[in-house]
Amino acid sequence: QKEVEQDPGPLSVPEGAIVSLNCTYSNSAFQYFMWYRQYSRKGPELLMYTYSSGNKEDGRFTAQVDKSSKYISLFIRDSQPSDSATYLCAMKAGGFKTIFGAGTRLFVKA
Amino acid sequence: NAGVTQTPKFRILKIGQSMTLQCAQDMNHNYMYWYRQDPGMGLKLIYYSVGAGITDKGEVPNGYNVSRSTTEDFPLRLELAAPSQTSVYFCASSGQGDGPQHFGDGTRLSIL
Numbered sequence: 153q154k155e156v157e158q159d160p161g162p163l164s165v166p167e168g169a170i171v172s173l174n175c176t177y178s179n180s181a182f183q184y185f186m187w188y189r190q191y192s193r194k195g196p197e198l199l200m201y202t203y204s205s206g207n208k209e210d211g212r213f214t215a216q217v218d219k220s221s222k223y224i225s226l227f228i229r230d231s232q233p234s235d236s237a238t239y240l241c242a243m244k245a246g247g248f249k250t251i252f253g254a255g256t257r258l259f260v261k262a
Numbered sequence: 263n264a265g266v267t268q269t270p271k272f273r274i275l276k277i278g279q280s281m282t283l284q285c286a287q288d289m290n291h292n293y294m295y296w297y298r299q300d301p302g303m304g305l306k307l308i309y310y311s312v313g314a315g316i317t318d319k320g321e322v323p324n325g326y327n328v329s330r331s332t333t334e335d336f337p338l339r340l341e342l343a344a345p346s347q348t349s350v351y352f353c354a355s356s357g358q359g360d361g362p363q364h365f366g367d368g369t370r371l372s373i374l
C-alpha cells in the first residue's frame with residue numbers, strides 16, 4: 153500500500169464549477185500537508201501549506217485536512233481554464249522528508 | 263526573481279554516457295533536493311543536502327552522485343547512463359527542514 157494515494161484522473165469540469173481534489177494517506181504521523189500545482193513541462197508550484205487538521209482558505213482555493221479519516225482535500229471555486237494542470241498532494245511528519253502523491257490531472261473547459 | 267534554476271531543460275544521452283544536471287538557487291536556502299518524476303508515480307527523492315559540504319542519500323540514489331560545495335549550487339551527476347534513468351529530474355530547495363519546498367522547472371532526460 154502506498155503511503156499516499158491520489159486518483160490520477162483525468163478530471164474534466166466546465167468553467168465555473170467547484171472542483172474537489174482528494175488524497176488519502178496511511179501514516180498517522182503526518183502533520184504537514186501541501187498542495188502543489190504543476191503545469192505541463194513546468195515544476196510543481198506550492199499552492200497551500202497547512203499544519204494539522206482544519207481548513208485554510210486562499211482566494212478561490214480551500215485546503216481541508218481530516219486527520220481522523222487520514223483524508224485531505226483541495227477545493228477550487230469558480231474554476232477557470234487557467235486552473236487546468238496536475239495537482240499534487242504532499243505530506244510529511246516533520247523535518248524535510250516529504251511524500252508526494254502521483255497527481256490528479258484537471259481539465260477546465262471554457 | 264529566479265528562485266531555483268535548472269539546466270539543461272532537455273537532453274538525450276546514449277547508454278553509458280555521463281552528464282551533470284545543474285541546479286542553482288538564489289534564495290539562500292540551506293536545504294536542497296533532487297527528485298525524479300516518472301509517469302503515474304509521485305516524486306522520488308534521489309539525494310538531499312542540508313548545507314554546503316553535507317549530502318545524503320534519498321530513496322533512489324543508485325546510479326547518481328551529488329556534491330554541494332556552495333549554498334547556491336547542487337549538481338547531480340549521472341555516471342554510466344542507463345535506460346531506467348530516463349525521467350524528468352527536479353531540483354528543489356527549502357529554507358528550513360520543516361518549510362515547503364520550491365521547485366525548478368525540471369530537466370527532461372532521455373537515455374537511448
